[in-house]
Amino acid sequence: MNDISTHFNPMAPDQLHDPYPLYARMRRERPVFYSPMFDLWVVTRYADISEVEKDTARFSSVGALDARAEPHPEVRAVLAQAYPRFLSLVQSDPPDHARVRAVFGRALSAQRIAAMEPTLRETADALIDGFIRDGKADLIQRFAYALPGFIICDLLGVPRSDMEQLKRWSDDKTLLMSATAPIEQQVQSAHGFIAMERYFREQLHERRRHPREDLLTLLVPQSMGGTAPLSEQEAVCNAMDLFAAGHETTTGLIGNGLWLLLNAPEQWKAVREDPSLLPNALEEVLRMESPIRGFFRTVMADTALSGVTLPKGSRAFILYASGNRDETQFTEPDRFDIHRADAKKHLAFGKGIHFCVGAQLAKLEGRIAFEQLLRRLPGLRLRTDEAPVFRPYFMLRGFEHLPIAWDV
Ligand code: HEM
Structure with missing residues (x-):
């Protein structure tokens, strides 16, 4: 059997397809281990992940996503034009975290999210209208990618026509984070990163002059005449x-x-007949296939987890996708069950102070997406002549292409 610590690579083809047997072995044999390939301590058990999430003093989020600490000189030269550090909510610790989170609390209030439901449904319908007569489509490229993209544009208050450009820049940012791409590509992405910073800086200055009912206006710093207790860089x-x-x-x-769901025909039939089962089904989806596989932390003091000491100064990767299949927490964890009573206990949105601030929106988007797909595409099925393709990302788990068909 190969060594777990050197075998771990979420982007390897076998692990892209089905990483869960390996995760089960990790939880059993090496619940916490050092991955030399990624220079990370991987934490795989539910209890240890929860411990890390709770202990913000020993496990810092500052710079957690910032793999620009040691960029290649050519990349560094481009990034010299960027802010020296990336200061976002998810990468902050107390007390800054509470200050920034309060701004998001207002921006993503339950009221504001609930009010988006009609627009969400219209947007889902308009996307479905675009391919409904074809009898087949790539769900990701035609629907699942655009729906949340348009909605986040609406929320921020930027034109939907900017979505594709923002998406490309955002991909640049993701690519820079993992820093495994060829240097040429990293340099190109660094230019994208700078352009994205510039775009939002200009948008914020525009909101300062002309406030609107949007999230960007809520982010305008007090120092610029807005309401947010943020610096311009943070905004x-x-x-x-x-x-x-x-x-x-x-x-x-x-x-x-x-x-x-399409791979579990009985359960698909159940949600088709009773869409009120969707909210719990979506919690179970998040448990079974967490869209964010894991997240990073910096270890601030030597700390033991499951008998293994993580040294001060190292980086930890908390693997939600493994914690969510932990047999000490979930009975028959590899079984997909939309009726599972404790599905909600999953870690897919994190836990503690960094618990996903957009969880309500994500769940609403998921529910509306499924309601409209169920309503409008009879006989919906996976295509057997074309295989789905997973995205080769370290942190994210999902498809690049998911070919589907239905009865026209
Ligand atoms: C299914 C969709 C989503 C998943 C699986 C997800 C997952 C997560 C996870 C795991 C964290 C915690 C990271 C940590 O512990 O360090 C997080 C935080 C966060 N999420 Fe989400 N998220 C989703 C959708 C959204 C949406 C729709 C938004 C915004 C509209 C959003 C905005 C955020 C923000 C701003 C944070 C940082 C919160 C903090 O640090 O206090 N997420 N998300």
């Missing part, structure tokens, strides 16, 4: 992060959900 970084956080993750939820 720009948070706007950038929000686009990525509110977009690719929900694409994953919709794609992973349809795949799981």
